[in-house]
Amino acid sequence: MTDRAVAVRTAVFPRDTATVSRLAAAYHSQTESEKVERALTDGDAPLPERYAREIAEPATAFHGRRVVIASVGDDDCGMVVVAATPTGTDVSRLWTTPDARGHGVGAALVTAAIDDAAVPVRLSVWEWREPAIRLYRRLGFEPVASWDDREKMVCLERR
Template sequence: MSVRVRAAVFPDDLVAVRALVGAYLRQTEAEKAMHGLAVAGAPLPDPYAREVVDPACAFAGMTVLLAETDGAPVGVVVCVDGTDGREVKRLWVDPAVRGTGAGRALLDAVLASSARPVRLTVWRWREPAIRLYRRLGFAEVPSWDDRRDLVCLQLD
């Protein structure tokens, strides 16, 4: 299975980005509820809901990349550039295609075009993702986010 990564184009990719970001946020909220960090079955918090309703507006000025296999979108990454490097804000690959290299392809595309450092946060229980980040050279750094069970990683 070949993976292609490309920049999302709005409005053409609106439906795909909505679906992928929505799946990511719903899964994240469900996992947070299992760990006592959110209320099970609650609607998405407003800032997250806005990302699903209008990702073009919510991610304005950010880099949004899509991973595709056979022309179908299977993953998304959203990054924001700042004066101190780049931060990965969202990274999601459809569970049905995990292990095919789509997540790695998205991260490779981000890293190929990024000033350093590149940083991200990940929930402590997402061990496969943490392993991937560590394989790519990310290291745990002191937290810049006060949410419990969130690991901060950085690649210099």
């Protein structure tokens, strides 16, 4: 991937269904593989239903949330999901394709997610995803007490 401009847009369904499905599938595949490597889940276990639905039916699974897609040229190479909550904003499912990493795609997605977002903006991330944690910290997120009962999760908040 070249260092061309990153464009972001809000997904429109059904037009972006295939793109969001592909990116969500890559995100969940990588996440489940990392969890197996760390003995947090069984490699033979099926993908949890709510994750499988994000891949099969993203418009339904993400209903009421904003899905932001990043592209470089004609390549849709990243996504993030943003949800307004009664107390602020939740950000989840940040994903960039491996060849898009290091080219500003993740930063563009997170910036689009937090631009005009109600604060606090909250997210959780697996502790081994150090590049993502560095990105979040660079964009003003700070560690907070965990609200997530899953082992190895880091919770961050931006006020």
